[in-house]
Amino acid sequence: MSDVSFDVSEGEIVGLIGPNGAGKSTMFNLISGFFPVNSGKITYAGKEITGLKAHAVARLGIGRAFQAPTLFMNLSVFENVFNGFHLRYQKSFWKSFFHTKGALEEEKRARSSVMEILEFMGLAQLKSVQARNLPHGHQKVLGVCAAMAIKPSLLLLDEPLSGMHPEEAATMGEIINNIRASGVTIILVEHNVGAVMRLCNRIVVLTQGRKIAEGMPREIAENEEVIEAYLGADDEEEFD
Numbered sequence: 001m002s003d004v005s006f007d008v009s010e011g012e013i014v015g016l017i018g019p020n021g022a023g024k025s026t027m028f029n030l031i032s033g034f035f036p037v038n039s040g041k042i043t044y045a046g047k048e049i050t051g052l053k054a055h056a057v058a059r060l061g062i063g064r065a066f067q068a069p070t071l072f073m074n075l076s077v078f079e080n081v082f083n084g085f086h087l088r089y090q091k092s093f094w095k096s097f098f099h100t101k102g103a104l105e106e107e108k109r110a111r112s113s114v115m116e117i118l119e120f121m122g123l124a125q126l127k128s129v130q131a132r133n134l135p136h137g138h139q140k141v142l143g144v145c146a147a148m149a150i151k152p153s154l155l156l157l158d159e160p161l162s163g164m165h166p167e168e169a170a171t172m173g174e175i176i177n178n179i180r181a182s183g184v185t186i187i188l189v190e191h192n193v194g195a196v197m198r199l200c201n202r203i204v205v206l207t208q209g210r211k212i213a214e215g216m217p218r219e220i221a222e223n224e225e226v227i228e229a230y231l232g233a234d235d236e237e238e239f240d
Helices: 023-031 054-057 077-087 093-097 102-122 137-147 164-179 193-199 217-221 224-230
Strands: 013-017 061-065 153-158 183-188 202-207 210-215
Touching: 013 023, 013 193, 023 153, 023 183, 054 061, 077 093, 077 102, 077 137, 102 137, 137 153, 137 164, 164 183, 164 193, 193 217, 202 217, 202 224, 210 217, 210 224
Parallel strands: 013 183, 013 202, 061 153, 153 183
Antiparallel strands: 202 210
8 A cells, every 4th residue: 555545434335446466455454453563553432543453443343344254154144143242241250151040140231232134135034044055145244243342433344246137236225325324424346437436425445455446436437547547447347
């Protein structure tokens, strides 16, 4: 990355786009603490988070859904989301191990929250199904559910529409809008530029590790440098 800088306002959906190798996933890895930051700084909610490890970043309220669903394929839908609650547990391991009253109450609250998430995301009826038996679109939604378990105020979505047929992509688009409407700010990396244009308030364009444009969707669609960067891209990356 080279001198890339952009802001995200509360309540926005900001798209992060660019050809393959532009640095989009690298940016997500830097924000979420998976990669170290060699220069510059990252701030969140007015506080610098540069150098924090991934678990510490998540505890601050930054959730991430990965490009490839990071699911426990042999566990149920419910169990996959429940596992995401470990970052929010307040009781120590030993208190949970000995089933203290506080730990049992906390587990009850967590299970209730899991069902709220599954209801919100449309997977409640599939709660007992093993993740490996879900169709691809539902697996992608489940990955987002797991990211929602920490109750994020900022959600990083890495190619949530990849591999989906149009009906699945439309459903995921509705889910993303519903998440934003619930009060969660979103940064979206997605190769389906048409979907980005429809979903996002603003768009940041990267190529070869540098920012070449930032603006409203229509401004980006008419930007000659952006159009040039996408020449020769796959069909799903073209503006529509």
